[in-house]
Amino acid sequence: MTTTNPDPRSMELGVDRWLTDARAYNLLWLGRWLERAYGIARGLLWLAQRDAEGDPNLDAVLMLHTAAASRGMSVPEGATTLDTLLVARNGASVRACLESARYNATFVAPVELIQNLADAIALFEEQDEQPATLAAAGDLLRRMLEILDEAHGTVEQAWFHSEPLSEEEVYQRFVQQQQQQQQQSAPQAAGE
Amino acid sequence: MVMRTVGEGRLSEWRDDHGRLHPHYAGVASALEQLGPEVLAERWRQSRRQVARDGFTFYLDPREYRTTPIDMLPRVIPAEHWAQISAGVAQRLRAINRFVGALYGDGQDVVPNDVVYSCDYFLPEAEGFRPPSDLWVHIYGIDLVHLGDGRYVILEDNLRVPSGITYQMKTLEIAARQMPEFAEGYNVLPYDVRETYLELFRSVAPDAGPDGPVAVILTDGKFGSAFFEHRYLSDLLGAPLVEGPDLYVGHDGRVYARTVDGDRAVDVVYRRIQDLEIFVPGLRDAYFAGKVALINGVGAEVADDKLVFLWVPEMIRRYLGEEPILEQAPSHNLLDAEERRYAHENLERLVIKSRRGYGGIGVYVMPDLGEETHAQVRALILSKPDEFIAQETLDFSTHVVYDEEGEQLEPRYVDLRVFAVQDGEGRVSVFPGGLTRVARAGSRVTNNSSGGLCKPTWVLA
Incomplete structure (x- = not known):
């Protein structure tokens, strides 16, 4: 069968990729949602680890409620704190944060990042039942963080220099920009 | 042996009236049999996974992230059927373009005035305006149904922001990746959406300079039902995706995009929204002043009206001096007393459509x-x-979808949305195949907005 069209990729964030209001807005919120997901996940993982180690001073219930409160969430009647932090459709659970991040990613991110996020969300969707214990939540979150680490690699590759510039290189770049700006403004100033 | 089909659909494209498989499906049916239910179930599961991973969405409700349901069994269109369809679509596009030009130019007498003036999309401001190369319609979508024996009938024309070309491409891509066995032995007509669209952009903005025009895709945002298409086209064409507030009309009348690095002049706006003035005040005037090219141009929407549709065959005769190649569904003008009475007396067997409806909204079968x-x-x-x-209800064709749980084929109604592009030189390209939309079980409404499936569509070379 004859192929039709190349797979489109949004990896080419080159000079012609404009940073418009809409892109900036979606980039900002993509970052904020991911940071929230990371924050809750790291907190829960720490808690799961202390719990597994049998820390006698650990009051897991109090800490879960504190974590929820710090996110502006209250635990609804009949729900567990773990559910509220992990999977609830409340705009601030790990899963809800990932789903919101995916909406922003559809506007602004390379398709590989959308795939990473879909993989992370699928971890939650494919659970027969949601984790009821800290240990189970920890297992799930570790797998999720592995996927998000891949997403970090995607972002790094797409949006940032893979090798950091030296101080000398940064200075040289600055000087070049200054010279270019002076050259551009010179004819205009002469005309005035 | 060929896989069991539950309840043979009428006018099946899969089998003939005697229950025999149509010859052009022999290869597909053979692959189905050889792979067996377990492999098929796994491939179908993989296809859903790929749809989800790639963000292939069509939202019915902006609050709900919804992936596009697809069925990977291809619809195969024989070459002789396609020859008729593509010629008919190109003919219709040319005639509509001439009609719109006459309507806003020297005047037209094909469509009655009460019909034109009662049309929401008639734009008095466009009177006297002439777009470059008299090109009003750039991208055109047309909905067809197959009545059997190669007889395709038009249900409606889409001239505002016809969507679906990337759904056609993406469905084909996923099916080709997950079910390569289906394609073995088939020679399918290729097409190149990217080059065709870029050529269109170049041809409508010929004065853009040696580097070619700067084109953007104007979207209504990430919660729009077909946002996937906007994003996909942006990636495919390398055209930045912008929202209304990203654009403004400058003092020199040109259109600019605001970016962090400064304002960038825009030559072509491929708009994926209807209400231009709400999203970008002044954009329409910039278009009338020749400062920017709009795709589709302003004014062509009038032929999207379901009532104006009745006169398209007459447009073909009048403006092209030809007989229509494709039939269209018999329809009735309810402004006419006789036809209104007919519609009342026969209401239970008609389809009632809103003149300004789209996506299955306002359609009563x-x-x-x-x-x-x-x-x-x-x-x-x-x-x-x-x-x-009012439109006569047509008994159109069914195709089969694969039901993994029942390990069987299930008949469903299908239609075909075909896309065509007309560039600044008046060349018309009709993309082979189109988007086959599959109705939900028990329904004849095939629009994606009504929850239907997409199916890959092949045209045999």
Whole structure:
């Protein structure tokens, strides 16, 4: 069968990729949602680890409620704190944060990042039942963080220099920009 | 042995009237049999996974992230059928373009004035305006159904922001990746959406400079039902995706995009929204002043009206001096007293459509509806006859979708949306195949907005 069209990729964030209001807005919120997901996940993982180690001073219930409160969430009647932090459709659970991040990613991110996020969300969707214990939540979150680490690699590759510039290189770049700006403004100033 | 089909659909494209498989499906059926239910179930599961991973969405409700349901069994269109379809679509596009030009130019007498002036999309401001190369219609979508024996009939024309070309591409891509066995032995007509669209952009903005025009895709945002298409086209064409507030019209009348690095002049706006003035004040005037090219141009929407549709065959005769190649569904103008009476007397076997409807909204397939809805629709068209048309209900073709759980094939109604592009030189390209939309079980409404599936569509070379 004859192929039709190349797979489109949004990896080419080159000079012609404009940073418009809409892109900036979606980039900002993509970052904020991911940071929230990371924050809750790291907190829960720490808690799961202390719990597994049998820390006698650990009051897991109090800490879960504190974590929820710090996110502006209250635990609804009949729900567990773990559910509220992990999977609830409340705009601030790990899963809800990932789903919101995916909406922003559809506007602004390379398709590989959308795939990473879909993989992370699928971890939650494919659970027969949601984790009821800290240990189970920890297992799930570790797998999720592995996927998000891949997403970090995607972002790094797409949006940032893979090798950091030296101080000398940064200075040289600055000087070049200054010279270019002076050259551009010179004819205009002469005309005035 | 060929896989079991539950309840043979009428006018099946899969089998003939005697229950025999149509010859052009022999290869596909053979692959189905050889792979067996377990492999097929796994491939179908993989296809859903790929749809989800790639963000292939079509939202029915902006609050709900919804992936596009697809069925990977291809629809195969024989070459002789396609020759007729593509010629008919190109002919229709040319005639509509001439009609719109006449309407806003020297005047037209094909469509009655009461029909034109009662059309929401008629734009008095466009009178006297002439777009470059007299090109009003750039991208055109047309909905067809197959009545069997190669007889394709048009249900409606889409000239505002016809969507679906990337759904056609993506469905084909996923099916080709997950089910390569289906394609073995088939020679399918290729097409190149990217090059065709880029050529269109270049041809409508010929003065853009040696590097070619700067084109953007204007979207209504990430919660729009077909946002996937906007994003996909942006990636495919390398055209930045912008929202209304990203654009403005400068003092020199040109259109600019605001970016962090400064304002960038824009030559072509491929708009994926209808209400230009709400999203970008002044954009329409910039277009009339020749400062920017709009795709589709302003004014062509008038031929999207379901009532204007009735006169397209006459447009073909008048402006092209040809007989229409494709038939269209017999339709009735409810502004006419005789036809209105006919519609009332035969309401239970008609389809009632809103003139300005799209995506299956405002479509009442009366034979499929209950008595209560009949009464409501009757009252509706009595009180607002200028807002609806009546169309004869057609018994159109079914195809089969694979049901993994039942390990069987299930017949469903299908239609075909075909896309065509007309560039600044007047060349018309019709993309082979189109988007096959599959109705939900028990329904004849095939629009994606009504929850239907997409199916890969092949045209045999």
